[in-house]
Amino acid sequence: MTRALEVDSHDTATATTGAARTDQGGSAADQVFSYKELARLDEALTMSSRETGLRFTLYVGELRTPTRAHAEELHARSGANPADAVLIAVSPGQRVVEVVTGASSARRLPDRACALAVLSMTSSFANGDLVGGIVNGLRQLSDQAGHPASLRH
Amino acid sequence: MNVAEALLVFAGIPLAIVVVLAVLTLKPGADRRPRYKPGQAWDYAPIWFEPHPAHTGGHDPAPAHGPAAVPGSSGTAALGSSMYPEQPAERNTDTGDSAGPAAGRSQGATAHAPQPAGPLGGARGTW
Numbered sequence: 001m002t003r004a005l006e007v008d009s010h011d012t013a014t015a016t017t018g019a020a021r022t023d024q025g026g027s028a029a030d031q032v033f034s035y036k037e038l039a040r041l042d043e044a045l046t047m048s049s050r051e052t053g054l055r056f057t058l059y060v061g062e063l064r065t066p067t068r069a070h071a072e073e074l075h076a077r078s079g080a081n082p083a084d085a086v087l088i089a090v091s092p093g094q095r096v097v098e099v100v101t102g103a104s105s106a107r108r109l110p111d112r113a114c115a116l117a118v119l120s121m122t123s124s125f126a127n128g129d130l131v132g133g134i135v136n137g138l139r140q141l142s143d144q145a146g147h148p149a150s151l152r153h
Numbered sequence: 154m155n156v157a158e159a160l161l162v163f164a165g166i167p168l169a170i171v172v173v174l175a176v177l178t179l180k181p182g183a184d185r186r187p188r189y190k191p192g193q194a195w196d197y198a199p200i201w202f203e204p205h206p207a208h209t210g211g212h213d214p215a216p217a218h219g220p221a222a223v224p225g226s227s228g229t230a231a232l233g234s235s236m237y238p239e240q241p242a243e244r245n246t247d248t249g250d251s252a253g254p255a256a257g258r259s260q261g262a263t264a265h266a267p268q269p270a271g272p273l274g275g276a277r278g279t280w
Contacts, residue, residue, distance in 0.1 A: 046205045058202040060200050061198065074201075093196075095279050096278070097280075099277070102273065105274075118278035119278060122279065128190050130189050
């Protein structure tokens with residue numbers, strides 16, 4: 001197996017000292033997604049939040065089983081003002097995606113629009129394209145929510 | 154043309170071409186991670202991404218944001234400012250107030266107490 005050369009940390013680890021930070025395993029930022037995919041997710045989240053004034057957050061990981069209840073619990077903690085938040089919770093292991101909207105974001109994103117976005121996300125996920133599905137779903141949700149007049153200038 | 158030259162021309166050169174093509178074909182995918190396939194297990198730690206708290210206008214309370222409800226005491230492995238892995242203490246908050254955000258973070262800790270967001274909407278999908 002080839003490995004990328006370790007050039008990020010400037011730790012001076014040798015064979016006789018402790019390991020460098022990147023050799024210790026642990027939490028590499030690109031363990032789940034590559035840096036390119038992370039940049040796509042980051043841009044999609046930031047731009048759709050900025051465009052709509054809502055606060056989109058994305059959870060990728062396992063959900064406890066009633067997944068809806070766990071997603072709503074996460075949504076309640078997703079920011080200072082959860083009424084404006086939109087949580088997209090993807091659990092690839094359980095093959096479930098949940099979209100949770102708060103009280104005021106649900107006025108801009110009705111359940112039918114969320115269901116449409118979820119449908120396009122699941123069709124991408126079924127093809128194995130996690131990041132593409134998430135980005136497309138975010139685009140669809142932010143298109144539906146629109147650009148409020150208070151954000152125009 | 155003796156035997157050595159013939160071998161070199163008729164075996165060596167085609168072999169070299171094949172090797173060059175094989176290297177060009179296989180090398181770009183050597184360090185690629187396995188692609189997610191539906192139905193395979195997902196044994197990574199949960200990650201929670203949030204948008205950059207930039208200068209959004211309107212009613213977004215963005216400038217005061219800390220991490221999205223990460224109450225743990227360990228440092229978050231942030232990429233930029235938008236990636237916050239969920240901390241282990243967060244996994245078992247059934248009611249939300251036992252190990253919630255009041256676990257002693259310096260900034261942004263009290264702002265993300267679980268609060269009801271009114272009637273929730275949304276959708277659910279499986280694949």
